[in-house]
Amino acid sequence: MSVRERQAPPHPAPGPRLRTLLTTERARPDAVRAHPWAWRLAVGTVCFGAFMGQLDASIVTLTYQPLRAEFHSTPAAVEWVSLSYLLALVAFLVPVGRISDARGRKLMYLYGFAVFTAASAACGLAPGLGVLVAFRVVQAIGAAMMQANSVALVTTIAPPGRMRAALGIQAAGQAVGLALGPTIGGALVSTLGWRWVFGVNVPIGILALVAGHYLLPRTRQCASGSRIDARGVLLLGSSTTAALLALSVASGLGPPAWTAVLPGLAALAAGRAFLRRQRRCAHPLVDLALLRAGRLGPGLLGGLCGYLVLFGPLVLVPAELARRGGGALATGLVLTALPCGFALAATTADRLLPSAWSDRLRSRIGAAGCVPALALLALLPPVTALLPIPLALLGLSLGVFVPANNALVMRAIPATSAGTGGGMVNMTRGLGTAIGVAAVTLALHLAGAGAGARVAALTMLAFALLALGTTLPRRAGAAWWSRLGRG
Incomplete structure (x- = not known):
């Protein structure tokens, strides 16, 4: 038996048996547990x-x-x-x-x-x-x-x-x-x-x-209670939804593009209120004090950029190949080069790269590799025979960058705040993915057919450069994050 489990509760009465089944964890069979x-x-x-x-x-x-x-x-x-x-x-x-x-x-x-x-x-x-x-x-x-x-x-x-x-x-x-x-x-x-x-x-x-x-x-041990900052959840959801709605309106959702200003202003207001709430709340969703840690703020920003660059091509390539008459199966095969490269590097880089290389150096190398990959994606003609080359290089680079960057983030968080830190990492991952989808769609809409793919690739290149910047030792950047944490 790998872990100790709680003793089974008394057998429930016939009446509440269904409720007990739906609200109580069931033990594994003895044969499985042993x-x-x-x-x-x-x-x-x-x-x-x-x-x-x-x-x-x-x-x-x-x-x-x-x-x-x-x-x-x-x-x-x-x-x-x-x-x-x-x-x-x-x-x-x-x-x-x-x-x-x-x-x-x-x-x-x-x-x-x-x-x-x-x-x-x-x-x-x-x-x-x-x-x-x-x-x-x-x-x-x-x-x-x-x-x-x-x-x-x-x-x-x-x-x-x-x-x-x-x-x-x-x-x-x-x-x-x-x-x-x-x-x-x-x-x-x-x-x-x-x-x-x-x-x-x-x-x-x-x-x-x-x-x-x-x-x-x-579960071996349950917490006595669950304190949830409901107002913080509402403000965070309002801010992110309004921001992405502004991007969607600007990229052709239906209303005139100038109306994107309204959800944009709402996003800024809700975001400001969210930060103020997190500084004052006893149980915040995002502990801003943790941002005072030297590498935490840049690491979270780097993670957001990394997932933006990872998922942006998953929107760009199908849209561009479909515009040129490509089929769904051929598009899927081309796109596979990106996640396969990511999976290969993420599972083997720890064993293949020199053990003396620090996580910061690995992050820097991975982010630097994204730059030529996205430059190639912007310069090469979008045909199926050439696209796997920059996509595979991008996947390999991100497979080195993302795990090393996550290790830097978690190392910058005290052990007592590991749960909060994990939540912050997951939120930046989701936000990076969402912004990647919206930013590529906006670039394709604003630039029009033909040039849209190049503009979208250059947009992702800018975020890759920003990710590279988060891996560089900059005292000014650390001071900025510290001031943000203090409010």
Whole structure:
């Protein structure tokens, strides 16, 4: 038995039995708990969530073109299929994590699978774009319930001496999902249609629910309560939603472009109120005092830029190849070069690069490699025979940058604030992905056909340079972040 589990509660009376089943974590069967591979089986179950989350993130962008055709929508409207999911995910990650600490991580993780699977089926049956976007929000809530608990489950499941191996297995699950997304998505869109991009989650989710019920251990110790800054959640969601709505309006959502000023001002006001709230709240969503740590602020900004650069091409390449008459399957195969490069570097760089190289140096090398990759993406003609070259180089570079940058961030956070730090990392990841989708769509709209792809690539290049700048030792930058933390 890898971990000690709480004693089972007394057998419930017949009346509240259903309520007990829905609100109480169930113990694993004795045969599973005593098996020498029990922790491996549990970690493998967590990998279902890691795989599904990254698969969904990289597969949905391939539905943009068929969605536009079926629902007669603009690119700015269709992008909300991704943006709505990412915004809800960012808003719910930290609150769900705190509820899980009080109610049980296994329970919330399984509920996450159930919500994600049911919402995926609903997305596949959606009769219109607005309904699809609404179900994507529900799907994101389920994803937040999974992501908020995945690392905690892995670290409590594995024996102390095997924790690094367990986290490596989880990272491999994420990498496989990210790598297979474009290929699977292209094949599904070109054969069965866009609805099966969401339908593919259903059998995986059902299998994961059954496996989680029997293979995941119960939470060993629950917190006495869960303090959630509801006003902070509302302000954060309002700020990010208004900012991305402003980008969407400017990129052709429907209203005149000048009306983007209104949601832009609302985003600034809500963002300012959020920062003020976090400085005064006893239990903030984002502990601004942690930003006084020398590398934390730049590291979070670098992480945001890294995920923006990672997901931007997943929007750019399908849009440009579709404009030139390319098919979904061929587009998916081309896009696979990016996540495959990322997965290869993320899983092997630690062993292949010299052990004497610091995380900061690795971050700098990875960010520097993104610069020529994006320059090539901007200069090369967008044909299928050439695109895999810059995409693979970009993936390899990000596979070096992102893990090293995350290590820098977590090392800058006190051990007592590791949960808060993990929430901040997840929020910057979601925001970076959302901004990448919106920024590329805006560049394509403003520059028009032909030049749009080059402008979008140059936009991502600017963010790659910003990520490179966060890896350089700059006292002025550290002082700026310190002042932000003090307010």
